[in-house]
Amino acid sequence: MKTIKTCVTALISALLVFSPVAYADKWSDQFPHIKATGDIPGECSYESISKKNYKGKTLKINTHAVPVMGEPTALHAEQFEKLTGAKVEVTHTPAGDLYAKAMVPFQAGQAPYDIVFGFSNFINDWKRYLEPVPKKYTEMRQMKDVTKSHIGVASWDGVMYQFPVDGDRHYLKYRKDVIDNPEYQAKYKADTGKELRVPRTWKEYGEIAAYFNGWDWDGDGEPEYGSAEVMKKDDLMFAAFFSRSVAYSKNPRTPGGFFFDLKTMKPLINNPGFVEALTDWVEATKYVPPGGINFGLGDEINSFGGGQTLFSFSWDDALIAAMQDDSPIKNKVAAAPLPGADRVWNRVSGSWENQYNQAPYIVWGWAVGVANKSKVKEMAFDYLCFFANDANHQADLGIGRFGVNPFKKSDFDPNIYINTMGWDPEIAKSYTDTLLEMEEKSTNRVFPLRVPGVFEFTSAVATGTSKALAGQLSPQEALDEVAKEWEAILERVGKDNVRQAYAVGVKMEDNEL
C-alpha cells in the first residue's frame, strides 16, 4: 500500500512539475519559433488566442519590409491565421514610405489597412486616426510588464495609441575583448598616459576610437577602425546626432525643454551644447571605417556586428547581430550607457557647468496602431497582443534581423539571454543593466521629438548635420542654419500647436508624467 501511495504521489508530483513543459510542447511542436520557451501562459498566449474564432474575417496589415519588423509581422500573421482561422494580408513597405502610405488614406478618410506599422514619433500626426488601445489590453498582465518609458512612448498624454511591440534606446556597444585586454590597457597607457576603459565621455570615446583606428587589433589580417555610426543623411542620422548631444545639452537642473525652450519656443538646436556635440561628430569622421560617413543603420550593424569597429552606438541591432551564433565576435562585445560629458550647457545662465553629465536617449522605434476606421478592431488588437506575447517576444528578441528589442521589465533578466541565446553571463548582465538603468532608473532621459511636423524638424537636422560632416559648413554654421529652418517651420505650423504637443514630451523628460 505504501508503495502504491508513493507511486501515486510521485506520479502526481511529476505531472505537476512537468505539466507546464508538456503544455508548452503542445504549441512549440506546431510552432517551432517558440521552441526555446514553449507557450507562456497569458492573456494572448497561443493557448488563449487559439480559443478565438475569426474564420471568414480578414485582417490587413501594412508593415516594414523584410526582415526588420516585416519578418516577425508575417511570421506572427501566419501563426495567428493557424490559431484563429482568420485571413491575414501583410503588405511590406520600405521604412521611408511607411508614414505616407498610412497618412494618405488616413487623411482621405479611408482605412485600407487595419493595422499600420511605423515609428513611435509618428504618434502626434497619427493619433487622430488611430483607435486608443482598449482598457482590456492596457490593464492586462502583459501590458503591466511594459516599462514606464515605453508606456510613455506608446501613449499621448496618458492615452495609449500604439501597442507596444518593440523597445528602443541608443546605448554604447564596445569590443570587450579589446577594452578589457591587459596588453592593450598597458600599451594604451604607455602611448597616451591614459587608462583604457569603457569611455565615460564623448571626448574619451573619440580618443580611444582614434587610437584603435586603422590597424589590425584583432589579428584577423584586416585593419579595424574606431567607430561605426549612422552618418548617412536622412537615414536615421539625426537620432545619432541627438545621442551625441544629450550629454552636453540635457541639463537636469534646467527643466523645460531639450529641443526648444518650452516657454518661448526658441529652438535650442544651435546652443553651445549641440555645437560641441556636432564638433565631436565631425571629428568622428576621422575614426570611422572608409566610407563611414555614408553608413546607414544597416552598414552600422554589419560593420560593428561583423567585427570591423571598436565602438558603436545606436539601436540594439548591432549588439544582437554581434551576439548571434554565427557571429565571429560572439561574446566579445558588451553594452554600456551612452558616454557623458565633463561639462553641460546651462541654457538659463548661458554658461557651461563644469560637472559630469550623462543622459539616456530613449529614441523612437517601431510602433504599431489600429486604424479607428477599421472594421475588425478587436481582431487587430488580438493580433498585436499575440505578436507581443511573452513566448513570441522572447523568441523574437534573439533574432537580430527581426528588430524586436526589449521593452518589458521581464526582458531585463540576464538569464533570458544566457539560457536561451547562449550569451556570456557578464555580457548579458552588462546588457540588461544598461537597459534597465536607462529605462527605469535614470531621471535625466531625453525622449524623441513628437510634435506636429516632426519630419520637417528632423529632416532639417539631418540636412544641417550632414553638411557639417561633409565639410560644407562649420558645426556652428550648420546648426545656425537648422535653427533658422526650425524657426520657419514653427512659423508655418504655429508656435502654439508645437508648444502644446512638445509640452507632453517635456513632462516625460522632467519626470512629471
Add this chain to the structure above:
Amino acid sequence: MNFKHKFVFLLPGLVVLIGILIFPIVFTVRLSLSGWNSFNPELNFIGITNYIRLFTDDPRFWEAFFRLSFLSVTTVILQYVIGFALALMVWRDIMFKRFFRVIFLIPMMTTPVIMTVIWRTFFHESLGPVNDILGNFGVTPLWLSNPATAKITVIIVEVWQWTPFMFLLLLAGLLSLPKEPFLAAAIDGASAFRKFVYVTFPLMAPISIGAIIIRLIEASKIMDTVFVMTSGGPGTATETSSFYIYIKGLREFQMGYAATMSFTYLIIMIISLTIIAKVLTKLMIKE
C-alpha cells in the same frame, strides 16, 4: 452625318486625355496653392504663399536644380559620345556584331534600383570590391563619402545604365541612313574621318537631337540612383530636384509645397528643353 455625332467618337480619347494628363496637372496646380501637410490635411487656399517661399526662401531647391542640370548635361553628353561610338562600331561589318549589339543593351534591361544597389556594393569604400582591387595599387577613392567623387560615382552609374538607350536610338538612326551620300563620299575619296564629319554626323543630327532631348528629359528625373547610392549626400552634394521634392512631399509630407516645387520644376523643364532643342538644331543642323 451630324457634326455632334462625330464629336461623340472623340469623346473616349478626350476623357482619357483629361483623366491621365489634364486632371493631374490641374490638381497639382490646385495643390500647390494649398497648405496641405501632415497637420493640415485639406486643400485650403493659401494663394501664392508656397511660390513666394520657393522663390525667396528656399536656396536648397535652386542648389538642387543646378546640381541636377550639371549631372544631367554631363551624363547625357557622355552617353551620347559613348553611345555613338558603340553604335558606329557595330554598324560596320565586324565579327560577332549581333552578339555585341545584345551585350551593349544589357545594362538598360536591368532594373535600375537593383543595379544601383549592386553598384553601391561595388563602390562601398570599406567592404566593396572596387577599393579592394584598387587598394593593391595604393589607391582607395572615397566613392560615396566625398562630395566631389560622390557626384562622379552617380555619373558613372547613370552613364553605365543609360548609354545603351542612346546606343539603341543612334544605331537605329545609322541603319536607316541612305547609302548614296556614303557612296558619293567614297567616290570622292573622302577619308573615314571626313566621311564621319561631313556625311554621317550631319545626317544623324535630327536623330541625335531627338535622342539627346529624350535622355535629358529622363536624366532630369534622376531619383533611384541618388536615393539608393547616396541619399543626396554627403551633405547635399548629390541632392537633385526630384530627390528634394520627394523629401519634402513624401518624407516631410509637405504636399502643398512639394506640388509647388513640382509645378515650377515642370515649367522650368519645358522652357529649358525647348531652348536646348532650338540651340541644338541651330548648332547641329546646317541648311
